[in-house]
Amino acid sequence: MTTTVDTTTDGTEDELRQSLDDWRGVAAEDKDELSSSGGIFLRARSRRLLGELLRPHKRGLLLATVLIIVVTAFEMCAPYLVSIGIDDGIPAVRHGDWTTIALVAAGIGGSALVGSLLRLKFLTLAGRIGQDMLLELRRRVFNQFQRLPIAFHEKYTSGRVISRLTNDLDALNDLINSSLDGLVSALLNVVVIGTLLAVLDPMLSIIVLVCLPALFGLMAWYTKGSRIAYRLQRETVAAVIVQFVETLNGIRAVQSFRREKRNRDIFSKLNQDNVNANAKAMMMFGWFMPGIVAVGGVATAAVLVFGGFQVMDHTLQIGVLTAYILYLRKFFDPMQDLAVFYTSYQSATAALEKLSGVLEEEPAVPEPAEPKRPAEPVRGGVRFADVRFAYPKRDKDEAARVILPDLDLDIPAGQTVALVGATGAGKSTLARLMCRFYDPTAGAVRLDDVDLRDLSDRDLRRSVIMVTQENFLFTGSVADNIRFGKPDATDEEVERAARAIGAHEFIEKLPQGYATDVKKRGGRLSAGQRQLVAFARAFLADPAVLILDEATSSLDVPSERLVQRALRTILADRTALIIAHRLSTVEIADRVLVMEAGRIVEDGAPDALIADAQEGGGDAPSRFAALHEAWRESLV
């Protein structure tokens, strides 16, 4: 992130650039490349991926290749047949013999028909293979993103995920859709015509051969330069998408804080970066293509002259020379196509590099290879054994900030524990460890004496469920969102869950009741209504361990009361960790933990903690007692 400021240039422009870079702040988030190895590794990686995607389609690919070879052969017959027509047919016609010329014409016409039918077949076949590969890739990458841990997503950002799964896949789609068949047929054209040329007249072909190194040189230069350009293009376009998505998601703040102008400057810059990367690629192509044409021009002229001499010396027939020149054109024309296709290929490879990077990223919170089954039924005892935790460093220079220095905590099955403490103390962090969003830096978290790291994802999620502080509703009906807690729940079950926590009333009043679409991120509902739905979700999921992280903070008091009442019954037979600033929750807790700077400083039954303070002669009142007192005071 260091920008060297060139003092000689115009100061204001530099300042603008600088200020357009600074705004993001420090962190290594926008490192687009995951593994920092060199270019060769990248290519090997994406080639491997391509190979894996192609493998299941071996047979189809073989068929497609045969088809396209046949098609190309049919198309290639034409000039040859024409030359036969001219050399043999016409003299025959002069003698009144029409058979040759008729055969030739029929041959051309027939090959046209068969060729086009076969091409139809080829195009649909190749299209299907391409789309299957694409679908497979979409699935894999999506799945991989879902497997990767929260820490990864925090660094990578959603905009980049979107970019990978849309834009990068588009680049591949372009290649597959329009280019792949063109690439194959152009390549075949070049090869077949090259051979034909060699057979037709070996002498003239030496001239063409001399041109080839020039072509290869051109190609090597282009490959190298454009790869860098396209790689840059993929990265810059991701940055554009990130900015775009973030603006859309924060549009209220953007507008009410009049952020539009600055956003526009930032976006323009990112956009310009992307355009520059594109320009680089297009410029390279701008030189590459005419380069090929020039080589072709030189070759044609040379063939004309030398072929002409041969004809004069009667070592070559005019017909052959004509055909040769026709073919030569056909030899160089597809080279231009090849060049066009080669650019899509380059662009797609850059995309593949990015995608294969994602696919090769090892989840930092991996699923166990051999999961241990917890004893059924899961009772829900949770134990933190000497846990130490620091969030993954976002930058290698960053000093690790230990959030939980040394946590030793045992929550017996069935206990309801309230966790209170100042904001930023580490309460949510503890909860996240409990449902394995992160793994502890040291020590272990155990569920019924099984390390969470040894549990399969399915078993873990079935047993431990957390309602996060940042609840999230998905596009879809209210019922769908509640059913999120238990996908196979019936309508009755959904309604029962809603009733239990007091959400039924408002849902019923919505225009379409349970079928009302909550819109993007639940925007159709109020904040409190969203919390109720999120709560109903957890209720329906019916886990052995329930974690509620500020799950009622946006509710009004009567609603909260209803939820409390529901909790009393729900939590009777399960383990629960309730994080809340409003101590009303504590009423239903068996045990209170007070957290300060990542340490549990008080632990006990709520009444005992308060009572201690009231009796505790000389001692200062316990923190919890003070907190409770303050809270009571805040109620009026």
Next chain:
Amino acid sequence: MTVMLFVALGSTLIGVGVPLLTSSIINGPLASGDRAALWLLGCYALLFGLAEAVLILTRRLTLASSVLGIERDLRDDLYEHLQRLDVGFHDSWQSGQLVSRMTSDISAIRRFFGFALIFLVVNAVTFLSVGILLIVIDPLLGGIVVLFGIPLSLIVFRYEKVYRRNIRAVQDQQGEVATDIEESALGIRAIKSFGRRDLFFARYDAKAVTLRTLQLRQIRTLAQIWALIIAQPQTVLALITLFGAAAVAAGRLSLGTLVAFVALYQMLVWPIESSGWLLAASQEANTAAERIFEVLDVEPAIREPELTRQPRGAGRLVFENVGFAYPGSDAPLLTGIDIALEPGETVAIVGPTGCGKTTLTALVPRLYDVTEGRILIDGVDVRELPLAELRSRVACAFEDPTLFSASVRENLVLGRPEADEAQVEEALRVAQASFAADLPWGLDTRVGEQGMSLSGGQRQRLALARAVLGRPSMLVLDDPLSALDIHTEGLVEQALRSVLADTTGLVVAHRPSTVLLADRVVVLGPAEGGGTTVVAQGTHHGLLETEAVYRDLLSQGSDLAELAEEAVR
């Protein structure tokens, strides 16, 4: 464009020149055995070839800059337009659909201008010039060529219509898929904590499979068009050979001319064959443009006033018979709301969950416009104030903090880039957000997407600091202390009170502690004819005494309610 046409014409002429040159060599020096002439003609051929290359180079280089300019401007325009579009629009549009417009669709347009357009022009010129040349060389053979073009274009035209529908379906589906992707990335915490990976995968997969089906349909249509197109030139070639041979035999045509004719005709093969994907590319660009303009053509519902008035005063805020209904719903949510806030006064809005408190606050900075009545600032309707002016007077802290993945400082000065260090510190002090200084890079630390690398309370305090920064004359705070612990809450309250002392404030409150920020309380509740309206106003203690609704709304559980009553007594 003229450069383009000129260049296109040039390259076609050169392309035409080479076969003509060939035929003149065959008919000329080869027949006569003139070696010197052959050298000369060979040089011409070389020149032609190089000139063609130069022309292509010019074309590409000029094109690159203009095409990229188009892409960039379109993107900038789209972004700017979306920033101007009102919140109501954004509520109803999935961002995936917008993202796919900004990326895939704009790329389709770029591809069209970058590749397809030149070829279209070059091909058109080639068709015209070569067609004319062919007719001139031999009217009969030339006629065959032209005649066969007509049925072809008709068939292709019909298919294109189908193709167009296919493409549109694909593009829309791409937007759908993008929407799913976005949701799965933003909702990753919820998905993970419920272990619903499979559910989401299934949802996504269904859409991806549909996309594949649609794409295959598109491919199939294109393949059919293409197969038709490709069959044509060869069929015609067969006829040319037949008729040409007859003509040569009859002595109506020289052999050299026939060769030239065939060679010239070959020049048409590529343009004809390529017209398949050219048309495809233009259709794609066409529907892409359609999709983009669907967004660009939307007029923002919240517009700058035509006539503006300048309010003079210290910040009197009046709701006058305000009513509001969300677009698309027939029943009003808010009706007949009358509230007057004197300059410097702070009013708490209290009401049950989902009654419309947040909606009411959103009306002040015109995130939505009232559908009835009006809101006045110092006697001027907010719809008559310039938007920027209005929004700089009114600062908001929303119920969710809405932070951006930028530095803490950038998040703070979001609306006031001119804010100085002292102001930033003051704001941090008021919001008790000194934790920011302890972050790894202090205020320059990036907070992560949506501020997710901060704790809930830290996020909320930053959002609060952002609102109070620069002491705006009006503050709208939506439940600003909900994520804070009691101790911090007390500190923030104290500091905030000093700010609110001379600021007009509208504070949504769920708890008594937040209510205490206000001088006066407005209670919202159900109106008689449906909707929400003001059901009571007064001071906190006054209302506790007189209003049962209010007591019910603000006092804790049963035993605590007694406690509260005790305190009141």
